Amino acid sequence: xxxxxxxxxxxxxxxxxxxxxxxxxxxxxxxxxxxxxxxxxxxxxxxxxxxxxxxxxxxxxxxxxxxxxxxxxxxxxxxxxxxxxxxxxxxxxxxxxxxxxxxxxxxxxxxxxxxxxxxxxxxxxxxxxxxxxxxxxxxxxxxxxxxxxxxxxxxxxxxxxxxxxxxxxxxxxxxxxxxxxxxxxxxxxxxxxxxxxxxxxxxxxxxxxxxxxxxxxxxxxxxxxxxxxxxxxxxxxxxxxxxxxxxxxxxxxxxxxxxxxxxxxxxxxxxxxxxxxxx
Numbered sequence: 658x659x660x661x662x663x664x665x666x667x668x669x670x671x672x673x674x675x676x677x678x679x680x681x682x683x684x685x686x687x688x689x690x691x692x693x694x695x696x697x698x699x700x701x702x703x704x705x706x707x708x709x710x711x712x713x714x715x716x717x718x719x720x721x722x723x724x725x726x727x728x729x730x731x732x733x734x735x736x737x738x739x740x741x742x743x744x745x746x747x748x749x750x751x752x753x754x755x756x757x758x759x760x761x762x763x764x765x766x767x768x769x770x771x772x773x774x775x776x777x778x779x780x781x782x783x784x785x786x787x788x789x790x791x792x793x794x795x796x797x798x799x800x801x802x803x804x805x806x807x808x809x810x811x812x813x814x815x816x817x818x819x820x821x822x823x824x825x826x827x828x829x830x831x832x833x834x835x836x837x838x839x840x841x842x843x844x845x846x847x848x849x850x851x852x853x854x855x856x857x858x859x860x861x862x863x864x865x866x867x868x869x870x871x872x873x874x875x876x877x878x879x880x881x882x883x884x885x886x887x888x889x890x891x892x893x894x895x896x897x898x899x900x901x902x903x904x905x906x907x908x909x910x911x912x913x914x915x916x917x918x919x920x921x922x923x924x925x926x927x928x929x930x931x932x933x934x935x936x
Contacts, residue, residue, distance in 0.1 A: 658682055661810070662714030664707050664730055664737075665755070666693060669781070670720035672788040673754070673814045675699065680813040685713045707731075711740025716750045716807065723899055724757040731765060741774060752777040752807060754795075756835070756896075758903050759828035760910060762798070766824035775803045776824055779811065780831035782838075792816040796834070798827030832907060835900040839921045841875040849883055860884050894932075898925040 659682050663674040666688035674696060678684050684701040686692045687710045692703035704710050707730045711717050717737055721727050731737045731751070741749060751769055753762070753776075766776035777799040787793040793815035797804055804820045811818045821830045848871075852862040863880045866872065882888070901922040908915045 659810070660685065660713060660715045662687075662707075662710035662717040663701075663720070664688070664710055664717065665720035665726075666690075666696065667720070667722075668785045669788045671696065672785070672791075673718075673720060673793075674701065676791050676813045677810065680810075682810070685710045706735040706740075707737045708735040708740035711737040711749070712742075714749070716752060716810065718752045718754055721753075721755045721757075722896065723755070724761050724903070727753055727755050727757050727765070728761070732768070738769075738772065741772060748774045750775045750777060750803060750807060752779055754779045754781055756780045756831050756900055756903075757828060759825040759832065759907060762828045763825040775800070777803060777807055778824060778827040779807075780827055781815065782831065782834050783815070788814070794834075795819070796821050796827045796830035798822055798824045798829075829907075832900065832904045835897065836904055836915065836918050838875060839897060839901060839925070840917050841873055842879055843921050843924060845873075845876050845880050846883060849880060894925055894928055898922060898929070901925065 661677055661682050662685045663670065663677065664687045666674060666686060667690070670688070671693055674684055674686060678696065678699045678701055684696070685704055686696060686701045687704050687707055692701065697703060704713070719727055719730055721730060729736065737751060751774060753765070762778045766778070769776040777797060779795050779797045779799075781787070781793040781795050783793040791814055794817040795811045795815040797811070797818065797820045799807070799820070800823065801820065808818060821827055848866075849859045849863065853859045863876060863884060866876060901918055904918055905915060905922065
């Protein structure tokens with residue numbers, strides 16, 4: 658049993674924290690929107706600030722929307738850093754499972770290391786369904802020694818846990834994931850629209866393509882949703898757009914271009930504008 662703090666209990670964080678409780682760990686919880694009552698029923702304990710969570714936990718996990726949110730929770734007023742004992746000589750492990758900037762992640766890791774604590778970036782893929790079913794893909798940036806310590810915890814939340822490299826590597830992997838997924842969603846949408854306008858049954862086209870080189874998880878899942886016109890969000894487009902912004906900002910810092918990613922981001926912006934006009 659490990660004392661684990663979990664900060665950020667939204668559509669992803671809540672089921673992830675639930676798996677950790679059911680796995681036998683003590684959970685110390687905080688969320689800006691409040692701690693869900695069913696996590697308390699399961700045995701989790703609610704606290705009013707990240708600082709208090711850090712005071713009680715040996716491993717602190719954050720699952721937050723964006724880079725500024727992580728920075729505020731870690732280093733802001735009543736943040737995690739204020740709850741860390743920097744004089745005991747007992748290092749704690751801070752695990753960020755949000756999808757944020759890899760460049761800022763390395764800075765956060767360096768600040769924590771200077772205080773004598775370990776840092777792990779471990780963004781996830783799989784959406785709310787993966788979080789609920791504990792089948793997430795978890796991409797980890799950490800030292801190999803720290804990775805071995807946290808791997809059993811990750812295995813309670815995900816099915817594919819991969820050490821990618823040192824701090825920042827997990828976030829780099831997640832950005833690569835989002836580049837591929839967003840571009841594939843756009844390609845599937847174009848292909849199925851073309852098939853429909855040209856007079857073919859898009860469902861039969863999809864079934865045929867699933868047996869060939871064009872097969873993908875996006876074609877399987879999102880292609881079916883497009884055909885059936887089920888557009889309820891499993892992963893909000895604003896968050897995917899945020900990830901593409903991070904990809905393009907990181908590419909710019911590296912002096913490189915991601916032209917298709919830039920195009921897809923603009924299409925996402927058009928989707929958001931359409932949604933705003935139509936409620």
